[in-house]
Amino acid sequence: MKWSLAAAMIGARDLCELARVAEEVGFDSIAMPDSVFYPETVSADYPYSPDGKRMWAPETPMPDPFIAMTAMAAVTERLRFYTNVLKLPLRDPLLTAKQIATMAVMSDNRIAIGVGLSWIPEEFAFTGTDMRTRGTRTDEAIEIVKAVCAGRGPEWVEFHGKHHDFDRLMISPAPDRPVPIYVGGHSEAGLRRAARLADGWISVNVPADELASAIGRLRELRLEHGRADEPFEINVSPTGVRDRDGFQALADIGVTEIRVSPWYLYGADFTSRTARLDAVRRFADEFIGH
Structure with a gap:
């Protein structure tokens, strides 16, 4: 079991210190979200809350994940970094592949990419991309990134x-090990995309029973695509799990990495630098060490 620190909504100037402490206490990785901008008016409901409302303010910091991951990699030696999740269809895949390849080389292969589609119509409208084709364009973009970052260095x-x-x-530089690509999403289309194209799957914040259902479906789909015996990461963020038995139960159903924000687990003020770091150290003492 690996442990990942979810660093969503943390100010850009605090991330490098957070990464150093996370590495020091035993976390395996840090997950960085992706939010290009906050539209004042959104014409769709947020899919992960009961009332369709987003739970963060417009001024909530969302640093660019690629820049943040590069900066944190520069001040650590072991910690891995990945996006949770990069809104891939908003971006040109070749330019994205160039950035990912450079990050992978500069970090000594400590970069992975989690990808998703984005649910906000305005993100597509304002970036000049087509929301209707986001699924098929994401499939193609995954294949392009995998080709550039295949792990054989620069090649045609x-x-x-x-x-x-x-x-x-x-594209040069290019990494000498493949960059892992994980797919997020609980829809049938998202699970199928992960089973068919990806090196792993990333969940949203949901209860353990929903995770078990999705993991079971992933097994069926991977078997269907002839990939049941290939390595595959299951990265989850479980809500309502607060003890070792709960985390162990997730490992027993195939979870390989658990993503946590300890300050929420302990009811700490996540806007407080000291409270965040204390929560990270406390979580490591209570769980990672065991």
Whole structure:
């Protein structure tokens, strides 16, 4: 079992210190969210709350994950970093692959990428991208990133798809180990995408019984795609789990990494730098050490 620190909504100037402490106390990785901007008016409901309302204020800090991960990697030696999740269809896949490849090389292969689609129509409208084709474009973008970051260093790659089409090109630097790609989402389409294309799956914040259901479906889909015997990460953020037995039960059903924000677990003020760091140390003492 690996332990991941979810660093959502943390100020940019506090992240490097948080990463150093997380590494010191035994966390394996840090997960960084992706939010390009906060539209004043949103024409769709937030899918992960009962009333469809977002639970954060417009001025809540959401540092660019690639810049934040690079900065934290520079002040740590062992800790891994990944996006949870990068809104991939908002971005050009070749430019994204270039950034990921550079981060992987500079961090000595401590970078992974979790990807998702985005639920906000305004994000697509304001970035000039098409929300209707987000699923198929994400599939193609995953394949492009995997080709550039295949783990064989710089090499010629090409891609000819419905939405993205380019002849042989080389991106350098490129990592000497494959960059893991994880897919987020609980929908049937998201689970199928993870089972078919990805190295793992990332959950949203849901109770353990919902996680068990999704993990069971992932097993069925991976078998269907002939990938049941391949390594596959199951990265989850369980709500309502607060003791070792609960975490152990998740490991027993196939979870490989648990993502936590300890300050919420202990009711600490997450806007307080001291309270956050104390919560990280307390969680490590109570759980990671055991």
